[in-house]
Amino acid sequence: MSMSARLRAELLAALPGHIQRPVYDRQQHGVGIVHLGIGAFHRAHQAAILDDVLARTGGNWRSVGISCRSRTVREHLVPQDCLYTVVERASEGERLRIIGTVADVLVAPDDPAAAIAVMARAATHIISLTVTEKGYCRDAAGGLNTEHPDIAHDLAAPSTPRTAVGLLTEALRQRRLRGATALTLLSCDNLPQNGRVLKRVLLDFASRTDPATADWIERELACPSTVVDRIVPATTPEDIAAVAEVLGCCDDAVVVTEPFSRWTIEDRFGGPRPRFEVAGAQLVSDVRPFELAKLRLLNGSHSTLAYLGSLAGFRFVHEVIADRDFRALVQHLLRAELAPTVPAAPGLDLQAYQAALLRRFANPALRHQLSQIAMDGSQKLPQRLLEPAQSLLERGLPFDGLALAIAGWIRYALGRDESGGRYVVDDPLAGRLAAIADLRGADAEQFVGALLELSEVFGEPLRNHPAFRAALARQLQSLLVRGARATVRALVQQLSG
Structure with missing residues (x-):
């Protein structure tokens, strides 16, 4: 392989034998999850756990990632068939694995309608989020900050939203109109009771734009709280160069992390879900x-x-x-x-x-x-x-x-x-x-x-x-x-x- 070649599906078989790669046929598994905020943490944590789930149990649990801001992650992943390397580093050495769960990446600012459409599909059973604490646009009391400039824009133009809250609310409105149910929103951000925080800002937003959707959210939407635990430092150019030396090809979407990983999820889903527990996740009644x-x-x-x-x-x-x-x-x-x-x-x-x-x-x-x-x-x-x-x-x-x-x-x-x-x-x-x-x-x-x-x-x-x-x-x-x-x-x- 040429060092200038990009990682892609046809090169998997030629990678060095010690590198773990997907053991399932990616094309045989459909998309059941949409993830908002497909940054390094998600790719090193939830997507890696899903990779283990697919290897053990199969199912239509691949994901579409949505970038809420930058085109960079799409530019890195899509030319690589959405494959990327997770490097687990410890003082005694490192382990490389290729993750295959991501099916596509959309950029919400470029095409909000496409991002909304994939979340509104009946086949989407889980929408997960890692948009950071500030992505929830909360005020001092914990409700929706209606003075936030992007929230003000979304309230005035809800069909072309800029925020995660606006994107989700419009997707939920469309699901309601189509009669699609059985949906779980899974916040994976570092917020206390993150599921309840998410549901509150969505209700605040929807009550101002479409009260019927607010009623539907209150009645139909499951928002379990979760706890994610893995240290994921920012990837450096040196990391990308070091991985290229090992792979024999270039991976622009490398993420670096530690061996430790934990995911604790409130067992309160609104419909079908992957068997997260087979990959070590804890499902509990109270997170x-x-x-x-x-x-x-x-x-x-x-x-x-x-x-x-x-x-x-x-x-x-x-x-x-x-x-x-x-x-x-x-x-x-x-x-x-x-x-x-x-x-x-x-x-x-x-x-x-x-x-x-x-x-x-x-x-x-x-x-x-x-x-x-x-x-x-x-x-x-x-x-x-x-x-x-x-x-x-x-x-x-x-x-x-x-x-x-x-x-x-x-x-x-x-x-x-x-x-x-x-x-x-x-x-x-x-x-x-x-x-x-x-x-x-x-x-x-x-x-x-x-x-x-x-x-x-x-x-x-x-x-x-x-x-x-x-x-x-x-x-x-x-x-x-x-x-x-x-x-x-x-x-x-x-x-x-």
């Missing part, structure tokens, strides 16, 4: 404990490392967790401040999960950039760090580690490193954060007070809690004056003393 464990222990400690580690000059997760003081801070957070906020549940071993997280963070082969985790902090902070802090406050328990982690986000929001250099704060509220930083950033108490007024981030109980405000200001002052390394070390010494 809430698993959800809190993942959002708080994994994502909360990840965000802590991202903000404080970036300020301290680290670039990758494995580097910062190798630092003795940062590792001690994360261990304390997991054991003493995050795990106590997660209820017990059958099949959920929090001690084992904490140990696994520390091993996963230390994986040097993954090279997970802190800047990737730090993105969209205003959307992530509430469920990752603020809700556990509020839980501890309500019970009168210490929250020193969480106060430092949250202060780390506030310090990061200044957009200046400890040497005074500027960096981009990639956040939907970046403009407002920058304006507040310019006015109040020099004074820790004023900066904390101004940011606490962001109702999209901080709820009223925390905003008006004197101990919470004081703890944030104290830790932020230390970060401003002493820097991240010294502040982390001081807290670790205090906690161990």
Whole structure:
């Protein structure tokens, strides 16, 4: 094979023998799933699990992916017959497998009607989503943000929507009119009770555009909540080049991940579904404990490392967790401040999960950039760090580690490193954060007070809690004056003393 050739179906047989490839005939399996937001995470997680399901049980469970923004993923996948490589990397080596579940990729901005049509087909039984927290376009109260410019557009022109919410609502309207039922919407985003969040914004939208569809959504639509757990760093040009050396051809759609993978799904489907459990997924009656464990222990400690580690000059997760003081801070957070906020549940071993997280963070082969985790902090902070802090406050328990982690986000929001250099704060509220930083950033108490007024981030109980405000200001002052390394070390010494 030529290194310039693109991966495609006719080349599968010629790939090196150690590379896993689909063992099923792709053409014999129809499409039963549409996925909104076909980015790297979906391709490394849900699509890989579906690949295992098809290998074990068959069925019409291939998928059509819809890109809600860019043409890039279509340009990468379609010339490759929608085949791509998942690289699982660990310190002891890597494993490559070719995934065959994706049948086609559509680009919603180019042709919203085509995207809507494939979701409205009677043969589509599941529509899944990974559109990130900001893709749900919620307001501070958790409902639909009707002032969002794209939502305002979709409400005015519902047949040519720009948002995932608008696309879904129009597809559901068409399904209702055609009498198609038995549909499940499966949110796979890092939001508490993501199924209920999705159904709420859809109802809010539909009630403004077509009340009959809102009634149908309330009555017919199943939106189980799910928890997804796999670390997927951004693919680099070096990753693509390394995979090409192994394959003997080029794969522009490579995704890199870790060996660990978990998917917990509320067993509340509206119709036919794949047998996810044969590929290791957990189907449970209540995902809430698993959800809190993942959002708080994994994502909360990840965000802590991202903000404080970036300020301290680290670039990758494995580097910062190798630092003795940062590792001690994360261990304390997991054991003493995050795990106590997660209820017990059958099949959920929090001690084992904490140990696994520390091993996963230390994986040097993954090279997970802190800047990737730090993105969209205003959307992530509430469920990752603020809700556990509020839980501890309500019970009168210490929250020193969480106060430092949250202060780390506030310090990061200044957009200046400890040497005074500027960096981009990639956040939907970046403009407002920058304006507040310019006015109040020099004074820790004023900066904390101004940011606490962001109702999209901080709820009223925390905003008006004197101990919470004081703890944030104290830790932020230390970060401003002493820097991240010294502040982390001081807290670790205090906690161990």
